[in-house]
Amino acid sequence: MAASPASKAYALPHDLPLDSGQALSGVEIAYESYGELAADKSNVVLICHALTGDQYVASTHPITGKPGWWERMVGPGKPIDTDRFHVICANVIGSCMGSTGPASEASDGTPYAMRFPVITIRDMVRGLVALLDGLGIERLHTVVGGSMGGMQALSLAANWPERAARVLVIASTARHSAQNIAFHEVGRQAIMADPAWKGGDYYASGASPDNGLAVARMAAHITYLSEEGLTEKFGRRLQDRDSKSFGFDADFQVESYLRYQGSGFTQRFDANSYLYITRAMDYFDLAEEHGGRLARAFEGATSRFCLVSFDTDWLYPTSESRHIVHALNAAGAKVSFVELSAPHGHDSFLLEHHALDRVVQGFLE
Amino acid sequence: MTALATQLRPDLAAIADHIEPGSRVLDIGCGNGDLMAVLEKQFGCDARGIEIDPVRVERSVARGLSVVQGDADRDLANYPDKAFDYAILSQTLQTAERPDRMLDELLRVGTKAFVSFPNFAHWRTRAALMFGGRMPVTRALPVSWYETENIHHVTVDDFRELARLKGARIERSWFFANEREIGAPPFAWAANWRAEFAVFQLSR
DSSP states (O other): OOOOOOOEEEEOSSOEEOTTSOEEOSOEEEEEEESOOOTTSOOEEEEEOOTTOOSOSSSOOTTTOOOOTTTTTEETTSSEETTTOEEEEEOOTTSSSSSSOTTSBOTTSSBOGGGSOOOOHHHHHHHHHHHHHHHTOOSBSEEEEETHHHHHHHHHHHHSGGGBSEEEEESOOSBOOHHHHHHHHHHHHHHHTSGGGGGGOOTTTTOOOHHHHHHHHHHHHHHHSOHHHHHHHTTTOBSSOSSOOSSSSOOBHHHHHHHHHHHHHHTTOOHHHHHHHHHHHHHOBTTGGGTTOHHHHTTTOOSEEEEEEETTOOSSOHHHHHHHHHHHHHTTOEEEEEEEOOTTGGGGGGSOOHHHHHHHHHHHO | OOHHHHTSOHHHHHHHHTSOTTOEEEEETOTTSHHHHHHHHHHOOEEEEEESOHHHHHHHHHTTOEEEEOOHHHHGGGSOTTOEEEEEEESOGGGSSOHHHHHHHHHHHEEEEEEEEEBTTSHHHHHHHHHHOSOOOOSSSOSOTTTOSOOSOBOHHHHHHHHHHTTOEEEEEEEEETTEEEOOTTSGGGHHHHOSEEEEEEEO
């Protein structure tokens, strides 16, 4: 397996102001781009990634060697057609794939760890806007994101309304619910309960809180799938055995699958980044930022919006998308919305879905 | 009538012909977006749609139209007063939970409204009920009583009465049978017998 070459990196020429009132200096943003940039820079599609995603949207992941996370959507002749569009995908700040995050070195030469400031979705987007400024891109053809990527697309539309002509939000929400926060808190507590976490200062210790991070991922992964999907994929089938072991090995296939997902995740993700990014998602409430009324977030918006939800997504259910659509209607914005049928829950946006392809392609026309 | 508009269903073509170019239009029950596409591409309108069927919504969005999957009974409430120059309710009134309230909502969100519906007093329907003694299944109402979405059958005269009760002014009306317009004034009095479909333009 040939690793991808390192991503392009953009060093911000100025400190990045944060919602907390602090500022982050020496910020770098790692990004990938695909397709030719038009001379008038009018064909840029910015893709915002999800919680544990990264900039490798359509290129091989340098650690796992797996294909890009949205290769079925992005590429030559694909719905987001790189023969037509210049596609940019950047690692969000707080993450761990090249952009500045808790594992990055602070000014004293040691990793920030928990000295990294708490960031918000809007801070991530502020970083993305700084990248676009640096690249001289004033107005995006489209900003698109699923899940946390959709939160960033909404935040861009609300706070920098002139920066995107089209806003495509898939399987997302305008606020984290109590249930969303609760699941994230389970994950964070699992990480912080791992003795190897050491208050976040594990970078020099030679061991990282992999057990805690794996449990966090396992809990979260359940929320990305539907009960129907789990039943269809695993049922009560046993893993490599004919009968129950009367012990605590992974007797069931579903246990084995979750353990595999958890441990695989620790190979490519930093536990502190997981803490910071889940916190940013929990803090997200677009209405709260705009005087408590979501419609106010979109007042005067000239962008076209498209929202897509999936009927089996219980993490960010259709009602959340509808809530955004109602606010956009109240603000007089141009909006499309469709709930697609798919068996796989929240993760449906990453999987094969021809209707989603048609909607994405049509909206980008 | 222009080339694209002639491909429309006759009731939609009549509506398209009476919409000012460049106006803001809400098409409730927009189906595959046929009328919206004509209004946007040919008349330069800013057209938005509401449609309950997800497959039709997906087709409309894939055509580049702004269509929201939703239920007109609930979702009209989110639009501000007079957000549109025209609100169109095509073949949807008879499926509404409360057609009277929907008419109010139409005239709240739109300065003018178009309403089209199958006329239950058409002579075929009357004949089917009178001589067959069964709920009519006709060309205009092709679905059996137990699976039809039409929960509030309405006649031309019923609608005129509802408009009067609601203080809505009927500005124009069109009547159709056999896919053709019929009974243009001065024969409109016979519409309640002869029309399979009716279209009304209203304001308040």
